[in-house]
Amino acid sequence: MKKKLLALFTFMLLALLITACSSDSSGDADEATDDASKDDSGGGSTGEVEIFSWWTGAGEEDGLLALIDLFEEKNPDITIDNAAVSGGAGTNAKAVLATRMQGNDPPSTFQVHGGEELNKSWVAADKMEPLNDFYEENGWMDKFPEELIDLVSSDGNIYSIPVNIHRGNVFFYNMQVFKDNGIDVPTTMDEFFAVADKLQDAGVVPIALGDKESWTATQIFENVLLGSLGPDDYKKLFAGEIGFDDSRVVDAAEKFGKILDYVNEDHASRNWQDSAQLVANGEAAMLNMGDWAKGYFANDLGLETNVDFGYFAFPDTVGDFQIITDTFGLPKGIDNPDDVKEFLKVLASVEGQDAFNPLKGSIPARIDADPEKYDQYGKDTMEDFKNSRLVPSLAHGSAASEGFLTKTNQAVNIFVTQRDVDNFIQALVSAAPEM
Ligand code: GAL
Numbered sequence: 001m002k003k004k005l006l007a008l009f010t011f012m013l014l015a016l017l018i019t020a021c022s023s024d025s026s027g028d029a030d031e032a033t034d035d036a037s038k039d040d041s042g043g044g045s046t047g048e049v050e051i052f053s054w055w056t057g058a059g060e061e062d063g064l065l066a067l068i069d070l071f072e073e074k075n076p077d078i079t080i081d082n083a084a085v086s087g088g089a090g091t092n093a094k095a096v097l098a099t100r101m102q103g104n105d106p107p108s109t110f111q112v113h114g115g116e117e118l119n120k121s122w123v124a125a126d127k128m129e130p131l132n133d134f135y136e137e138n139g140w141m142d143k144f145p146e147e148l149i150d151l152v153s154s155d156g157n158i159y160s161i162p163v164n165i166h167r168g169n170v171f172f173y174n175m176q177v178f179k180d181n182g183i184d185v186p187t188t189m190d191e192f193f194a195v196a197d198k199l200q201d202a203g204v205v206p207i208a209l210g211d212k213e214s215w216t217a218t219q220i221f222e223n224v225l226l227g228s229l230g231p232d233d234y235k236k237l238f239a240g241e242i243g244f245d246d247s248r249v250v251d252a253a254e255k256f257g258k259i260l261d262y263v264n265e266d267h268a269s270r271n272w273q274d275s276a277q278l279v280a281n282g283e284a285a286m287l288n289m290g291d292w293a294k295g296y297f298a299n300d301l302g303l304e305t306n307v308d309f310g311y312f313a314f315p316d317t318v319g320d321f322q323i324i325t326d327t328f329g330l331p332k333g334i335d336n337p338d339d340v341k342e343f344l345k346v347l348a349s350v351e352g353q354d355a356f357n358p359l360k361g362s363i364p365a366r367i368d369a370d371p372e373k374y375d376q377y378g379k380d381t382m383e384d385f386k387n388s389r390l391v392p393s394l395a396h397g398s399a400a401s402e403g404f405l406t407k408t409n410q411a412v413n414i415f416v417t418q419r420d421v422d423n424f425i426q427a428l429v430s431a432a433p434e435m
Helices: 002-038 061-074 093-102 116-123 132-137 146-151 175-180 189-201 215-238 247-260 272-280 292-300 337-348 350-360 376-387 402-418 421-434
Strands: 048-053 079-084 109-113 160-162 164-167 170-174 205-207 284-288 309-313 320-324 326-329 389-392
Touching: 048 061, 048 093, 048 337, 061 079, 061 292, 061 337, 061 350, 109 116, 109 337, 116 326, 116 402, 146 320, 160 337, 164 350, 164 376, 170 175, 170 272, 170 292, 175 309, 189 205, 189 247, 215 247, 215 284, 215 320, 215 389, 215 402, 247 402, 247 421, 272 284, 272 292, 292 350, 309 376, 326 337, 337 350, 402 421
Parallel strands: 048 079, 048 109, 205 284, 320 389
Antiparallel strands: 109 326, 160 326, 164 320, 170 284, 170 309
């Protein structure tokens, strides 16, 4: 009898549990359906947001940490998991991300360049939620430049939110070294090579390079390409309307090779920060780097803008602006879209952008941020952005697919040691169908 009673009791307990669980899950489902009618992603909160990026270490992470602090201040109930993977330009992070996305294990949100890196990799694979309603609800449609919204859109849907705008066609230089050698800022390639010769004769390394990760050399090449082709034809090149065997591309490869004659011998063992140090300490004069280098000089090395280091547009590209934009979106299939949206709101806010960008060296993506929060470099760059012809960067994911970029980086890497223009051009021509 006792056994029967125990069995009955156990059965009732189980039944109760099952009912509780199923009403729980149907509650979730209702909630999800309700939210789905409000936005595209469905509801869901876990109280945690994993932020995936490649912003670790000097010159990279301070902006992100400031943004995280601001978020945590505003959202004490949501914990941030900073899942950054080191390696400039996403050298390692992009591979880790690809494995996770393919295994249906997306981070809550991840750093991705506007343009083809976002569109051809993740939007085309149907891995991202459209954010049009989210933009409308928050009144962001006229708060970001149209060109930028275009870069993060595909077929009329917006898929991510830009936190910044970096400029890629900048040379930073050591002001004391220029002064000691009586050098004026060059604006054309001819002037630039004359400056490089003068510096070399004086025993200074003219150009610092750290191409342990080959994107830094690819970045130089894309800037030479921009100078050779001009902004319209540069865009046509990546739209497949001009071939990589065009004489101006060959000319760019030759000039790129010539630039490599002026770099430090140990370039292959340095990363971008190590190469920037050469300019900071006066061993080298100039560095072509995206303006995260400004963040590094000013914020990490304590150098003063326009006192210790100056800047000028990459020769022959004055009036053009090589755009690099870091953006974050909402991957499909995550269980905490509500929490992620809270993070995205902070990242998209004026306050968030003005906390992040002065440290990162970039300018805000929003048009209504506060210029007074930025140094002279930032102010000048904001002006240049408004008045320049904008072009997408290849080395930083906007101009072409990841497949093409990987092959270009490989070809550049070989070119840096072999200097064989024909081989280089041939490699680009063969990779072009993957663009
Ligand atoms: C770029 C990225 C920048 C900066 C840089 C160096 O691709 O957009 O924010 O991190 O790489 O790692």
